[in-house]
Amino acid sequence: MTVNGVNQRNPKQAIARQRFIIEGITLIVLAIGMMGVLPSLLSAFQLKLLGRFLSLAIVALGIDLIWGYTGLLSLGHGIFFALGGYGLAMHLSLQLPEGQIPDFFSLYGVQKLPFFWYPYYSLPITVLLVIIVPAIVAAILGFVVFRNRIKGVYFSILTQAALLVFYNFFTGQQKLINGTNGLKTDTTELFGQVVSSPRMQWTFYQYTVLAAIAIYLLCRWLTSGRFGRLLVAIRDDENRVRFSGYDPTWFKVLVFAVSGGIAGVAGALYTVQSGIITPSAMEVAFSIEMVIWVAVGGRATLVGAVLGTLLVQYARTTLSTQFPEVWLFFQGFLFLLVVTVLPNGIVGLFNETLWPKIRGRLGFAPPALTYPSLDNDPDLQKEREQFHTTPPPDHPPQPVESLSDSVDEDRSRP
Amino acid sequence: MVDFIVQLLIGAFNGISIGSVLLISALGLAIVFGLMGVINLAHGELMMLGAYTTFFVQNIFNALGDPWAQVYTIAAIPAAFLVAALVGLILERGVIRFLYGRPLETLLATWGVSLILRQLVRTTISARNVDVTAPAWLRGGLQIPTGNIPIQLPYARMFIIVLTIACVVGVYFFLNASSWGLRIRSVTQNREMSACLGIPTATVDALTFAIGSGLAGIAGCAITLLGSVGPNTGQNYIIDTFMVVVVGGVGNLFGSIVSAMVIGIVTYLIGSGTFAVLLSPMDSMQPVVAFFEFFASSSMAKVMVFALIIGFLQIKPAGIFPQKGRTAEL
Known part of the structure; x- marks a missing residue:
């Protein structure tokens, strides 16, 4: 009101x-x-940590988009994260004098740069590829899965298997991408500056903040309009969406690709701030952890995804430095907690308990229990007045009971 | 030509041996998934618990002296079954029953349990791997004299194959010949209708979950024969096991058997480079040989097998033997 x-x-x-x-x-x-x-x-170290957490929060936004809004639980976002990270790391590794190839190649007796490295010589193309490559991989994976109406836990398992496959591929291919050792970025140079230098790190931090805001806005835009409502519809009842004449496949492929691209950006930003990218970014545990960030913050709320990531990561850093063995217990219980007693996460808890009280203190009426459109609809209001069920104006409406009663009365009358 | 047949036989044996490990680990998962639609990410950890139970049984029997030390494997199987089944029962009663109808949440909850179990083993026992030594009668192998290449079929592998067959037969008879098996099949087919007819679905769920977990325990006992056991042992098997269930089709024992064997044999043939070796005499096949050589390692074989599975799901999205139904859902 x-x-x-x-x-x-x-x-x-x-x-x-x-x-x-x-x-x-x-x-x-x-x-x-x-x-x-x-x-x-904050100290420089803390700021660097915050930068890393923020880049992880970007992945969480992408996961929220597909899990919170579309109901697709991907356990394979590590793939896209790592692909983005490798993209930028490859560009940085190529910042060498003319004719040289990165050092590690000589270890395996490779003389010539593998063909897929060439596009990464140019920075603009790299930036593009950091987004495009994960998005395309996600789109292909999504297409072959969604086309067959494979969903639910099947989809989760297949993404997890895909993750394992990429992990195997990257660890197995020393000659192409340096295997388990990964690519180090902290001694490389960008714009004539060493990547690990404080000034460069500060630049990356700024980029991360800007990227986080841009991607938040992108997700906000995607989820607020018709597209967003369609995503939620797919989550809640895919068959009904299908019967209404939409083909959910393409929407799912699109949103999965967008989510993959977002993870790619995050991976690139995370890599330059942590100094190395290795196949361990594609470990099973890391990808499931991403899901818990979103779950802790609150599914289907973008703020929740960011907040959850920052909180869990903060807890992780504090706990795992002081009591390393406690962290896994903590994480395990966190998983149990968010699925059993806290299904809507922190933001959900806030919205359900604290927010109404704060609103009450500030003098606002408590929020409506039905859809706001029902409360504010002038036609319905007129009907209510007709049936004398409108509450006195100085009292807030109690719509659930009264409204349903009135409807019943309406029906029972001849 | 003899070489060719021998190669193929070795391939088949090794493939079936990999397949039987997959099958024995997937058996419990397949039953539970078929019945409750629940994917248990802690399945690998239940296997790990079974493997650790075997380790402890071994230590106890070794302390008892020689005649006992030789038969610990036999005693370890029921022990592993019971321990894993008990943990599974606690898991079902404590967590999973609150999450029915929410498969994705169940998935996450079981992952949480899996983390807790792994860390529990790390803190209470040791983070390092422990070794289970096979008793004397399981070491070595059966020598088969065949021309110039002698073949050895390891007894341990053969034991796993026999154990797998025993488990499959046991599960088959339990499901098809016992009254609880009938109830389980009935709930698998139609939960609501079974409940209406007075079948205690909650008990059926708990029982099935316990049995599925127990089978994971037996699988854990089997994998001790293949290598050392650590807190992360279960993780090595879990995804392959899921693939068996996905390819086999939900709630179908026969589908799981076929898919486990096919995945096992294909994995071995690709991973060992048998295809490359077999095709190398033919000149026209050189590009194909190079292609198979690229995938000739156990980790790259998984890449290839995954691609094949995805390709297979394009043709049969609900697995080899899909459940028949009249819903719009798969």
Whole structure:
């Protein structure tokens, strides 16, 4: 009822606009805070950690897009993460004098650069490939799986198997990509500066913040419109979507590809900030961990994905430095906790318990229990008045009981 | 020509041996998945518990002296079954029964359990691998004199094949000849209708989960014959096991058998480079030989097998023997 004064005709749009403004301001404040204020508060090491966490939060956004909104649980996002990371690392490894190839090749007796390395000489193409390659791999994998209406746990298992396959491939191919040793980036140079230098790291941190905000906005845009509603529809009842004349396959392929591309960006940003990319980014455990970030924060809320990642990663760093053996127990219980008692994550808990109280303190009416559109619909309001079920104006409506009663009455009357 | 046949026979034996390891690990998973639609990511850890049980049984029997030390494997099988079944029962009663109808959440919960179990073994026993030595009668192998290449069929491998056959036969008779087996099959086919007819579905679930876990325990006992055992042992088997279930089709014992054997044989033939060796005399096949040589290692064979599985699922998305039904769902 808070928006009645703003726009009587279309309260939904008004709410949307209001939320949009609030979100925009919050984002700008956050960006300024993270780029301007935080650096003076945190040590260089902490800032670097934050940068890494933020790049992981970007993956979480991608996972939220497919799991929280579309209901596809991917256990193989490590693939896309690593592909992005390898892309940028390959470009950095190629920053050598003319005619030389990266050192590790000589270990395996390779004289000539493998063909797929060549595009990575150019920075713009690399940046493009960091996004495109994971997206294409995701699209192909998604297409062959979704085409056959394979879903649910089958999809999860297949993505996990794909992850194992990529892991095997990357560890097995020393001659192509340096196998288990991975590619080191911290001694390489970009724009004539060593990547691990504080100045470069600061640049990467800024890029990470900007990328996180950009990708948040992208996900926000994708999930708020018709497309987003379709994703949720696929999650809730795919058959009904199909019967309504949509082909869910292409939407699923598209959203999976977008999610893969996002993971690629995150992988690239993470790699330059941690100094190395190895096939261990494609370990089974890491990819499942990504899911827990989203679950802890709250599925189907983008803020939750970011928040969850930061919290879990923070807990991880603190716990695993002090008590390394506790961390896995903690993580295990976290999994059990979020699926049993906290299915909507932290954001869900906040929305259910704390937020109504805060609203109450601030003098707003408690939120409606039905859809806001039902509460604010003038036609329904008129009907309610007709049937004398409208509550007195100074009291908040209790829509669930009263409304359903009124409908029943309506039906029972001849 | 004799060489060719010998090569093929060795390939078949090794393939069946890999396949039987896959099958014995997948058996429990397939039953549980068929009945409850639950993928148990802790299945590998249940195998690991079975393997550790074998280790402890071995230590106890070794302490008892020689006649006992030779038969510990026989005693370890029921012990591993019981330990794993008990843990499985606790898992089902404690966690999974609250999550029915939410398969993805179950998946995550079982992963949490898997992490906890692994760390539990690491802190209580040791993070290092332990060795289970096979008793004397399982060491060595059966020599087959064949022309210029002598073949040895390891007894340990043969024991696993026999154990797998025994498990499959046991599960078959349990499901098809016992009254609880009838109930399990009935709930697998139609849960609601079975409940209406008075079958205690909750008990059936718990029982099935316990038996599936127990079978994982036996699988764990079997894998001790193949190498040392560590907290992460289960992880090496879990994904291959899932592939067996996916390819075989849900809730179909025969499908699991066929898919495990096919995956085992194909994996061996590709991984050992048998294809490359067989084709190398033919000049026109050189590119194909190079192609197979690229995949001739156990890890690269998995890459190839996965591609084949994905290709197979394009033709038969619900596995070799899909469940017949009249829903729009698969």
